[in-house]
Amino acid sequence: SPALDVDAIREDFPILDRKVGGDVTVPGPDENDDTPLYYLDNAATSHTPKQVVEAMTEFYYQYNSNVHRGIHSLSQEASVAYEDAHDRAAEFVGADGREEIVFTKNTTEAFNLVAYTWGLTELEPGENVVTTQMEHHASLVTWQQLCEKQGAEIRYVEIDDDGRLDMDDLREKVDEDTAMVSTVHVSNTLGTINPVAEITDIAHEHGALSFIDGAQAVPTRPVDVGEIDADFYAFSGHKMLGPTGIGVLYGKEALLEELPPFLVGGAMIRRVEFEGSTWEDLPWKFEAGTPPIAEAVGLTAAIDYLEDVGMDAIERHESELAEYAYDRLSEFDDVEIYGPREERGGLVGFNLEGVHAHDLSSILDDHGVAVRAGDHCTQPLHDVLGVPASTRASFYLYNRKEEIDELIDAVDTARELFA
Numbered sequence: 001s002p003a004l005d006v007d008a009i010r011e012d013f014p015i016l017d018r019k020v021g022g023d024v025t026v027p028g029p030d031e032n033d034d035t036p037l038y039y040l041d042n043a044a045t046s047h048t049p050k051q052v053v054e055a056m057t058e059f060y061y062q063y064n065s066n067v068h069r070g071i072h073s074l075s076q077e078a079s080v081a082y083e084d085a086h087d088r089a090a091e092f093v094g095a096d097g098r099e100e101i102v103f104t105k106n107t108t109e110a111f112n113l114v115a116y117t118w119g120l121t122e123l124e125p126g127e128n129v130v131t132t133q134m135e136h137h138a139s140l141v142t143w144q145q146l147c148e149k150q151g152a153e154i155r156y157v158e159i160d161d162d163g164r165l166d167m168d169d170l171r172e173k174v175d176e177d178t179a180m181v182s183t184v185h186v187s188n189t190l191g192t193i194n195p196v197a198e199i200t201d202i203a204h205e206h207g208a209l210s211f212i213d214g215a216q217a218v219p220t221r222p223v224d225v226g227e228i229d230a231d232f233y234a235f236s237g238h239k240m241l242g243p244t245g246i247g248v249l250y251g252k253e254a255l256l257e258e259l260p261p262f263l264v265g266g267a268m269i270r271r272v273e274f275e276g277s278t279w280e281d282l283p284w285k286f287e288a289g290t291p292p293i294a295e296a297v298g299l300t301a302a303i304d305y306l307e308d309v310g311m312d313a314i315e316r317h318e319s320e321l322a323e324y325a326y327d328r329l330s331e332f333d334d335v336e337i338y339g340p341r342e343e344r345g346g347l348v349g350f351n352l353e354g355v356h357a358h359d360l361s362s363i364l365d366d367h368g369v370a371v372r373a374g375d376h377c378t379q380p381l382h383d384v385l386g387v388p389a390s391t392r393a394s395f396y397l398y399n400r401k402e403e404i405d406e407l408i409d410a411v412d413t414a415r416e417l418f419a
C-alpha cells in the first residue's frame with residue numbers, strides 16, 4: 001500500500017495547527033501562543049480527527065437517547081448505533097462478533113474486569129500468573145493485587161539488554177500451575193513488539209489463559225485476535241483517534257459466557273426478583289448502567305478513519321519514524337536509548353546524561369515539542385533500566401520526520417544549556 005499522505009491527513013486535525021507557549025492555566029489557545037506545536041506524545045493519547053468529532057456532534061444533535069430499553073425512535077436509533085459499534089470493533093480486531101466485545105472505560109478497566117470475574121472465581125491458591133518486567137501498571141498492579149488476594153504467585157519474565165523479552169525465561173516460568181500469561185503486545189516504554197501468538201501458544205500448552213495488552217498495538221498495526229488466539233485482548237479508544245471514556249475488552253465467547261458479571265445494576269440483568277437476579281446475554285452482561293453511547297459512535301468513526309488510511313501503511317509509517325528518531329538520537333554520545341532499534345513500535349524512550357527527564361521535557365516544551373517524561377506507568381521497568389524516569393517521543397499517522405528534527409534540535413539546545 002502507498003505511503004501515507006500526511007499533509008492530507010493533517011488537514012483533518014485542527015489541533016495540529018495550534019501554537020503553544022502562552023498561558024497554560026486557561027484551556028485552549030491564547031494571544032501569547034507563538035510556538036508551533038510538534039505533538040510527539042501519541043502513546044499517551046492520540047488526537048481526534050474532525051470526522052470523529054462530527055460523528056459525536058451529530059449523535060448529540062440528532063439522535064441522543066438512552067439505549068437498549070426505549071421504544072421511541074431516538075432510543076432505537078441510538079441503540080442501533082451503540083450495538084453496531086460492537087460489531088465494528090469486532091471486525092476491526094478479527095473477533096467473531098459483538099458477543100466477544102465488551103465496552104469498558106479504558107484498558108485499565110478491562111484488566112480489572114477480568115481480575116474481578118475470572119480472577120476471583122478461577123485463580124486458586126498456589127497457582128501463578130506469569131507476566132513480564134515491561135508491563136504497564138494497568139495490568140501489572142491488577143495481577144499483583146489479585147495474586148495477593150488469591151494466595152497465588154506472580155512471576156515476571158525478564159528482558160534482555162536490548163529490551164526484548166527473554167523467551168527462554170518465559171518458557172522457564174510458565175508451568176503446570178500457571179493459570180494466566182499476561183503480556184503487552186507493544187511496550188509503551190521500550191517500543192518492543194512481543195511475539196504474542198507464540199506466547200499464547202506457550203500459555204495454552206500449559207493449560208493457561210493468555211491476556212494481551214493491545215493498548216499500543218491496535219492503534220498502530222493490523223491486529224487479528226483470532227490469529228493470536230488470545231483469550232482476552234484489551235485496548236483504548238483514545239489512543240486510536242477515538243474519544244476518551246471508551247475501551248474494549250475482547251474475550252472468547254465461551255469464556256465470557258462462563259464468567260460472573262463485573263459491575264451489576266441496570267441494563268445487564270434479564271430478570272430481577274427479590275429472591276435473586278439473572279443476567280443479560282453477552283456482551284450486555286458486562287455493561288452495567290448507561291454506557292458510553294457517544295463514545296461508541298466516536299469509536300466507530302475512529303475505526304472507519306483508520307481503515308480508510310490503512311493499518312499496514314500506518315504500521316510502516318510508524319516504524320519509519322521510530323527508526324529515524326532512533327538514528328538521529330544516536331548521533332548524541334550522551335543519549336541513552338531504551339529498547340531495540342529494529343522491530344519496534346512508533347516510539348523512542350531515552351535519557352540525556354545528567355539531565356532529568358522532567359527538565360529535558362520542559363525545555364522541549366519551550367520549543368513546542370510535546371513528549372512524555374516520567375515512568376510511563378512502568379515503574380518496575382524503570383527500576384530494571386536503572387533510571388527514575390525517561391523521556392518518550394511517540395509518533396502517529398499525522399507526524400513527519402521534520403518534527404523529529406525539531407525534537408533533535410531541542411535536545412541539542414538542552415545539552416548546551418545543561419553542559
Ligand SMILES: Cc1ncc(COP(=O)(O)O)c(CNc2co[nH]c2=O)c1O
Binds near residue numbers: 138139376
Ligand atoms: C501498554 C499500555 N497498557 C495500558 C495502558 C492504559 O491505558 P488506559 O487505561 O487507556 O489509560 C496504556 C496507556 N499508556 C499511557 C497513558 O499515558 N502514557 C502512557 O504511556 C499503555 O500504554
